[in-house]
Amino acid sequence: MAAPRTEVTEIVTGLGMLGFSDLDRALEVRPRSVMNVEPDHYARLDDARHSGRFEHEFEVAWTNGVEFARSPEGLRGRPPWSLEWKGSHRPPGYEQIPADLRVDHVFLVSCKYGSNILTNSSPANLFDRLLADRQQDVGGDWFLDVAPDAYQAFYAACRAHLGADDLPATVSDLRQDHRETLKRVLPRHLTGELGRTYREFAAEVATASARRWTRQMRARSRQEETLWRLLRLQAAPYFVLGESPVGSALRYRVATPWDFRNRYRFTGLEAWGDTSKRQPVVQWQAEVVDRLSGSTVTALGHVEVRWSHGRFAQAPEAKVYLDTPHHLVPGYVPLTEPPRPGRLQLRWEEATLP
Secondary structure, eight states, rough: OOOOHHHHHHHHHHHHSSSSSSSSHHEEEEEEETTTOOOHHHHHHHHHHHTTTTHHHHHHHHHHHHHHHOOOOTTTTTOOOOOEOOOOOOOOOOSOOOSSSETTTTTEEEEEEOEEEEEEHHIIIIIITTSSSOOOOOSSHHHHHHHHHHHHHHHHHHHHHOOOTTSSSSGOOOOHHHHHHHHHHHSSSHHHHHHHHHHHHHHHHHEEEEEEEEHHOSSSSHHHHHHHHHOOOOOOOOOEEEETSSOEEEEEEEEEEHHHHHHHHEEHHHHEEEEESSSSSEEEEEEEEEEETEEEEEEEEEEEEEEEEEETTSSSEEEEEOOOOOGGTTTEEEOOOOSSSSSSOOOOOOHHHH
Protein backbone atom coordinates (compact mmCIF):
# COMPACT_ATOMS: atom_id res chain seq x y z
CA MET A 1 0.00 0.00 0.00
CA ALA A 2 1.29 3.45 -0.92
CA ALA A 3 2.17 5.83 1.92
CA PRO A 4 -0.56 8.37 2.84
CA ARG A 5 1.45 11.30 1.54
CA THR A 6 2.07 9.50 -1.75
CA GLU A 7 -1.65 8.81 -2.16
CA VAL A 8 -2.45 12.46 -1.53
CA THR A 9 0.10 13.89 -3.94
CA GLU A 10 -0.47 11.42 -6.77
CA ILE A 11 -4.23 10.87 -6.69
CA VAL A 12 -5.07 14.52 -6.03
CA THR A 13 -2.79 15.62 -8.88
CA GLY A 14 -4.94 13.46 -11.14
CA LEU A 15 -8.23 14.69 -9.68
CA GLY A 16 -7.15 18.26 -10.44
CA MET A 17 -7.16 17.44 -14.16
CA LEU A 18 -10.84 16.46 -14.28
CA GLY A 19 -12.46 19.91 -14.24
CA PHE A 20 -14.14 19.83 -10.84
CA SER A 21 -14.95 23.19 -9.27
CA ASP A 22 -12.79 22.38 -6.25
CA LEU A 23 -11.02 19.55 -4.48
CA ASP A 24 -13.77 18.83 -1.97
CA ARG A 25 -16.27 18.40 -4.81
CA ALA A 26 -13.95 15.92 -6.49
CA LEU A 27 -13.56 13.92 -3.27
CA GLU A 28 -17.33 13.93 -2.81
CA VAL A 29 -18.06 12.62 -6.32
CA ARG A 30 -15.31 9.98 -6.28
CA PRO A 31 -15.27 9.75 -10.10
CA ARG A 32 -15.25 6.21 -11.45
CA SER A 33 -13.30 7.41 -14.47
CA VAL A 34 -10.18 7.38 -12.27
CA MET A 35 -8.96 3.81 -12.58
CA ASN A 36 -7.14 1.87 -9.84
CA VAL A 37 -8.42 4.24 -7.13
CA GLU A 38 -10.69 2.20 -4.86
CA PRO A 39 -13.16 3.28 -2.14
CA ASP A 40 -10.50 2.60 0.50
CA HIS A 41 -8.20 5.12 -1.19
CA TYR A 42 -10.92 7.78 -1.18
CA ALA A 43 -11.71 7.00 2.45
CA ARG A 44 -8.09 7.59 3.43
CA LEU A 45 -8.03 10.81 1.40
CA ASP A 46 -11.19 11.97 3.20
CA ASP A 47 -9.65 11.19 6.59
CA ALA A 48 -6.47 13.06 5.71
CA ARG A 49 -8.46 16.01 4.38
CA HIS A 50 -10.68 16.30 7.45
CA SER A 51 -7.79 15.88 9.89
CA GLY A 52 -5.82 18.74 8.35
CA ARG A 53 -2.86 16.49 7.61
CA PHE A 54 -1.04 17.18 4.38
CA GLU A 55 -2.95 20.43 3.88
CA HIS A 56 -0.08 21.86 1.86
CA GLU A 57 0.26 18.72 -0.25
CA PHE A 58 -3.48 18.73 -1.04
CA GLU A 59 -3.27 22.33 -2.23
CA VAL A 60 -0.13 21.97 -4.34
CA ALA A 61 -1.20 18.68 -5.93
CA TRP A 62 -4.64 20.02 -6.82
CA THR A 63 -3.15 23.18 -8.36
CA ASN A 64 -0.67 21.14 -10.39
CA GLY A 65 -3.46 19.01 -11.85
CA VAL A 66 -5.55 22.07 -12.72
CA GLU A 67 -2.62 23.83 -14.40
CA PHE A 68 -1.77 20.71 -16.39
CA ALA A 69 -5.37 20.57 -17.65
CA ARG A 70 -5.21 24.22 -18.70
CA SER A 71 -1.72 24.24 -20.17
CA PRO A 72 -1.23 24.21 -23.97
CA GLU A 73 1.63 21.76 -23.29
CA GLY A 74 -0.84 19.49 -21.47
CA LEU A 75 -4.58 18.90 -21.94
CA ARG A 76 -5.25 22.34 -23.47
CA GLY A 77 -8.46 22.82 -21.53
CA ARG A 78 -10.24 19.64 -22.58
CA PRO A 79 -11.51 16.98 -20.20
CA PRO A 80 -9.63 13.68 -20.19
CA TRP A 81 -11.56 10.55 -21.05
CA SER A 82 -9.56 8.29 -18.76
CA LEU A 83 -7.16 8.70 -15.89
CA GLU A 84 -5.12 5.80 -14.51
CA TRP A 85 -3.17 5.79 -11.27
CA LYS A 86 -0.31 3.31 -11.03
CA GLY A 87 -0.58 3.06 -7.24
CA SER A 88 1.45 0.36 -5.53
CA HIS A 89 2.00 -1.62 -8.73
CA ARG A 90 5.68 -2.22 -9.29
CA PRO A 91 7.11 -3.94 -12.38
CA PRO A 92 9.65 -6.76 -12.01
CA GLY A 93 12.33 -4.72 -13.79
CA TYR A 94 13.49 -1.15 -14.17
CA GLU A 95 11.04 1.27 -15.82
CA GLN A 96 12.53 3.87 -18.12
CA ILE A 97 9.71 6.40 -17.64
CA PRO A 98 8.88 7.02 -13.95
CA ALA A 99 5.14 7.57 -14.54
CA ASP A 100 2.59 7.60 -11.71
CA LEU A 101 -0.41 8.68 -13.79
CA ARG A 102 -1.53 7.95 -17.35
CA VAL A 103 -4.06 10.24 -19.00
CA ASP A 104 -6.04 9.14 -22.08
CA HIS A 105 -3.50 6.31 -22.58
CA VAL A 106 -1.07 8.92 -23.94
CA PHE A 107 0.02 11.51 -21.36
CA LEU A 108 2.45 10.00 -18.83
CA VAL A 109 2.87 12.01 -15.63
CA SER A 110 5.49 11.59 -12.93
CA CYS A 111 4.55 13.11 -9.56
CA LYS A 112 7.67 14.39 -7.83
CA TYR A 113 7.14 16.11 -4.49
CA GLY A 114 10.00 17.28 -2.29
CA SER A 115 12.86 15.46 -4.00
CA ASN A 116 15.65 16.39 -6.37
CA ILE A 117 16.83 12.80 -6.85
CA LEU A 118 17.07 11.88 -10.52
CA THR A 119 17.81 8.19 -10.11
CA ASN A 120 19.12 5.65 -7.64
CA SER A 121 21.23 2.80 -8.95
CA SER A 122 24.21 0.69 -8.05
CA PRO A 123 27.59 2.40 -8.50
CA ALA A 124 28.54 -0.11 -11.20
CA ASN A 125 25.38 0.67 -13.16
CA LEU A 126 26.21 4.35 -13.11
CA PHE A 127 29.98 4.61 -13.28
CA ASP A 128 30.78 1.51 -15.36
CA ARG A 129 27.66 0.88 -17.46
CA LEU A 130 26.52 4.52 -17.72
CA LEU A 131 22.94 3.60 -16.74
CA ALA A 132 22.57 1.68 -19.99
CA ASP A 133 22.17 -1.74 -18.38
CA ARG A 134 20.15 -1.84 -15.16
CA GLN A 135 21.12 -5.40 -14.25
CA GLN A 136 21.37 -6.35 -10.60
CA ASP A 137 24.87 -6.54 -9.23
CA VAL A 138 25.25 -9.66 -7.11
CA GLY A 139 28.17 -10.28 -4.81
CA GLY A 140 30.20 -7.17 -5.59
CA ASP A 141 31.35 -4.46 -3.20
CA TRP A 142 32.04 -1.16 -4.92
CA PHE A 143 34.09 0.18 -2.02
CA LEU A 144 36.31 -2.89 -2.02
CA ASP A 145 36.70 -2.55 -5.77
CA VAL A 146 37.67 1.14 -6.03
CA ALA A 147 39.28 1.93 -2.66
CA PRO A 148 40.39 -1.33 -1.01
CA ASP A 149 43.17 0.10 1.18
CA ALA A 150 41.18 3.06 2.47
CA TYR A 151 38.17 0.79 3.02
CA GLN A 152 40.25 -1.65 5.06
CA ALA A 153 41.80 1.19 7.09
CA PHE A 154 38.37 2.59 7.97
CA TYR A 155 37.06 -0.86 8.88
CA ALA A 156 40.11 -1.55 11.04
CA ALA A 157 39.50 1.74 12.89
CA CYS A 158 35.87 0.74 13.47
CA ARG A 159 36.87 -2.69 14.75
CA ALA A 160 39.46 -1.19 17.11
CA HIS A 161 37.01 1.43 18.36
CA LEU A 162 34.44 -1.24 19.21
CA GLY A 163 37.00 -3.68 20.63
CA ALA A 164 35.17 -6.34 18.65
CA ASP A 165 37.56 -9.27 18.38
CA ASP A 166 34.68 -11.42 17.13
CA LEU A 167 34.62 -9.42 13.89
CA PRO A 168 36.89 -10.67 11.08
CA ALA A 169 40.22 -8.91 10.62
CA THR A 170 39.60 -8.00 6.97
CA VAL A 171 36.59 -6.15 5.59
CA SER A 172 36.25 -8.58 2.67
CA ASP A 173 35.35 -11.35 5.14
CA LEU A 174 32.33 -9.56 6.64
CA ARG A 175 29.13 -11.61 6.72
CA GLN A 176 25.66 -10.10 6.86
CA ASP A 177 25.38 -10.61 10.64
CA HIS A 178 28.68 -8.75 11.08
CA ARG A 179 27.34 -5.90 8.98
CA GLU A 180 24.16 -5.69 11.04
CA THR A 181 26.28 -5.46 14.19
CA LEU A 182 28.40 -2.63 12.76
CA LYS A 183 25.31 -0.74 11.63
CA ARG A 184 23.77 -1.04 15.10
CA VAL A 185 26.73 -0.15 17.31
CA LEU A 186 28.76 2.40 15.34
CA PRO A 187 28.17 6.00 16.50
CA ARG A 188 26.13 8.24 14.23
CA HIS A 189 28.76 10.96 14.25
CA LEU A 190 32.30 9.79 13.65
CA THR A 191 35.01 11.66 15.54
CA GLY A 192 38.70 11.19 16.27
CA GLU A 193 40.41 8.34 14.45
CA LEU A 194 37.09 7.06 13.12
CA GLY A 195 36.30 10.45 11.59
CA ARG A 196 39.76 10.85 10.09
CA THR A 197 39.87 7.43 8.45
CA TYR A 198 36.31 7.82 7.18
CA ARG A 199 37.10 11.16 5.52
CA GLU A 200 40.14 9.61 3.84
CA PHE A 201 37.99 6.66 2.74
CA ALA A 202 35.28 8.98 1.38
CA ALA A 203 37.79 11.06 -0.58
CA GLU A 204 39.35 7.96 -2.14
CA VAL A 205 35.97 6.49 -3.12
CA ALA A 206 34.87 9.80 -4.66
CA THR A 207 38.10 10.25 -6.62
CA ALA A 208 38.25 6.65 -7.86
CA SER A 209 34.55 6.58 -8.80
CA ALA A 210 34.88 9.80 -10.80
CA ARG A 211 37.96 8.39 -12.51
CA ARG A 212 36.09 5.21 -13.53
CA TRP A 213 33.12 7.27 -14.77
CA THR A 214 35.34 9.59 -16.81
CA ARG A 215 37.15 6.66 -18.40
CA GLN A 216 33.87 5.08 -19.51
CA MET A 217 32.68 8.43 -20.93
CA ARG A 218 35.79 9.13 -22.95
CA ALA A 219 33.87 9.39 -26.26
CA ARG A 220 31.71 12.51 -26.72
CA SER A 221 28.78 10.40 -27.91
CA ARG A 222 28.83 8.38 -24.68
CA GLN A 223 28.87 11.58 -22.64
CA GLU A 224 25.78 12.83 -24.43
CA GLU A 225 23.95 9.52 -23.98
CA THR A 226 24.89 9.53 -20.30
CA LEU A 227 23.44 13.00 -19.87
CA TRP A 228 20.19 11.88 -21.48
CA ARG A 229 20.02 8.98 -19.02
CA LEU A 230 20.92 11.15 -16.04
CA LEU A 231 18.11 13.59 -16.93
CA ARG A 232 15.82 10.64 -17.73
CA LEU A 233 15.13 11.74 -21.29
CA GLN A 234 13.30 8.93 -23.07
CA ALA A 235 12.04 8.11 -26.56
CA ALA A 236 8.54 9.30 -25.57
CA PRO A 237 7.91 12.62 -23.83
CA TYR A 238 6.37 12.70 -20.36
CA PHE A 239 5.47 15.30 -17.75
CA VAL A 240 6.62 16.01 -14.22
CA LEU A 241 4.22 17.65 -11.77
CA GLY A 242 5.23 18.30 -8.20
CA GLU A 243 7.16 20.57 -5.88
CA SER A 244 10.89 21.10 -5.42
CA PRO A 245 12.60 20.69 -2.02
CA VAL A 246 12.62 24.50 -1.66
CA GLY A 247 8.87 24.78 -2.26
CA SER A 248 8.65 25.95 -5.88
CA ALA A 249 6.19 24.30 -8.23
CA LEU A 250 7.48 21.71 -10.70
CA ARG A 251 5.50 21.66 -13.93
CA TYR A 252 7.45 20.69 -17.00
CA ARG A 253 7.58 18.37 -20.00
CA VAL A 254 10.61 16.10 -20.29
CA ALA A 255 11.82 16.27 -23.88
CA THR A 256 13.03 13.34 -25.94
CA PRO A 257 16.63 12.98 -27.19
CA TRP A 258 15.24 13.96 -30.60
CA ASP A 259 13.86 17.20 -29.14
CA PHE A 260 17.08 17.73 -27.22
CA ARG A 261 19.26 17.56 -30.31
CA ASN A 262 16.94 19.84 -32.26
CA ARG A 263 17.25 22.52 -29.58
CA TYR A 264 20.76 22.03 -28.15
CA ARG A 265 24.27 21.24 -29.28
CA PHE A 266 26.01 19.09 -26.69
CA THR A 267 29.53 20.22 -25.77
CA GLY A 268 30.56 18.05 -22.84
CA LEU A 269 29.95 16.22 -19.57
CA GLU A 270 32.63 16.02 -16.88
CA ALA A 271 32.84 14.50 -13.43
CA TRP A 272 35.19 14.86 -10.49
CA GLY A 273 35.48 13.62 -6.93
CA ASP A 274 34.57 16.17 -4.28
CA THR A 275 37.04 15.52 -1.48
CA SER A 276 35.63 18.31 0.71
CA LYS A 277 32.52 16.30 1.68
CA ARG A 278 32.08 14.06 4.69
CA GLN A 279 30.86 11.20 2.48
CA PRO A 280 31.82 10.00 -1.02
CA VAL A 281 30.44 12.58 -3.49
CA VAL A 282 31.04 12.86 -7.23
CA GLN A 283 30.13 16.16 -8.85
CA TRP A 284 29.02 16.31 -12.48
CA GLN A 285 28.52 19.17 -14.92
CA ALA A 286 27.10 19.18 -18.45
CA GLU A 287 27.21 22.01 -20.96
CA VAL A 288 25.17 22.52 -24.12
CA VAL A 289 24.67 25.41 -26.53
CA ASP A 290 21.11 26.63 -27.07
CA ARG A 291 20.65 26.79 -30.84
CA LEU A 292 17.94 29.46 -30.51
CA SER A 293 19.82 31.95 -28.35
CA GLY A 294 23.40 30.88 -28.95
CA SER A 295 24.02 30.89 -25.19
CA THR A 296 25.71 28.17 -23.16
CA VAL A 297 23.44 26.28 -20.75
CA THR A 298 24.87 24.36 -17.80
CA ALA A 299 23.32 21.55 -15.78
CA LEU A 300 24.91 20.65 -12.45
CA GLY A 301 24.41 17.69 -10.17
CA HIS A 302 26.13 15.32 -7.81
CA VAL A 303 26.18 11.65 -6.86
CA GLU A 304 26.23 10.37 -3.30
CA VAL A 305 27.90 6.97 -3.05
CA ARG A 306 26.93 5.40 0.25
CA TRP A 307 25.76 2.27 1.97
CA SER A 308 22.08 1.51 1.74
CA HIS A 309 20.34 1.59 5.15
CA GLY A 310 23.36 2.53 7.24
CA ARG A 311 27.13 2.03 7.36
CA PHE A 312 28.24 -1.44 6.27
CA ALA A 313 24.60 -2.62 6.26
CA GLN A 314 23.97 -3.35 2.59
CA ALA A 315 25.58 -2.89 -0.80
CA PRO A 316 26.56 0.67 -1.74
CA GLU A 317 24.16 2.74 -3.84
CA ALA A 318 24.68 5.74 -6.10
CA LYS A 319 22.03 8.45 -5.71
CA VAL A 320 22.08 11.02 -8.50
CA TYR A 321 20.90 14.51 -7.53
CA LEU A 322 20.06 17.49 -9.73
CA ASP A 323 21.45 20.77 -8.36
CA THR A 324 20.36 23.11 -11.16
CA PRO A 325 16.77 24.43 -10.78
CA HIS A 326 14.50 22.35 -12.98
CA HIS A 327 13.27 25.22 -15.13
CA LEU A 328 16.87 25.96 -16.19
CA VAL A 329 17.77 22.39 -17.19
CA PRO A 330 18.13 21.73 -20.93
CA GLY A 331 15.41 19.34 -22.06
CA TYR A 332 12.98 20.31 -19.29
CA VAL A 333 10.24 22.43 -20.90
CA PRO A 334 8.15 24.44 -18.39
CA LEU A 335 4.38 24.26 -18.80
CA THR A 336 3.00 27.60 -19.90
CA GLU A 337 -0.17 29.44 -19.04
CA PRO A 338 -3.04 29.31 -21.56
CA PRO A 339 -3.57 32.40 -23.77
CA ARG A 340 -5.26 35.40 -22.12
CA PRO A 341 -7.90 36.78 -22.09
CA GLY A 342 -10.43 34.00 -22.14
CA ARG A 343 -9.25 32.08 -19.06
CA LEU A 344 -10.29 28.47 -19.40
CA GLN A 345 -13.00 27.46 -16.97
CA LEU A 346 -13.02 23.72 -16.36
CA ARG A 347 -16.57 22.92 -15.29
CA TRP A 348 -17.66 19.84 -17.15
CA GLU A 349 -17.84 17.19 -14.47
CA GLU A 350 -21.64 17.21 -14.14
CA ALA A 351 -21.98 16.45 -17.85
CA THR A 352 -19.22 13.91 -18.38
CA LEU A 353 -18.40 12.14 -15.13
CA PRO A 354 -20.58 9.57 -13.36
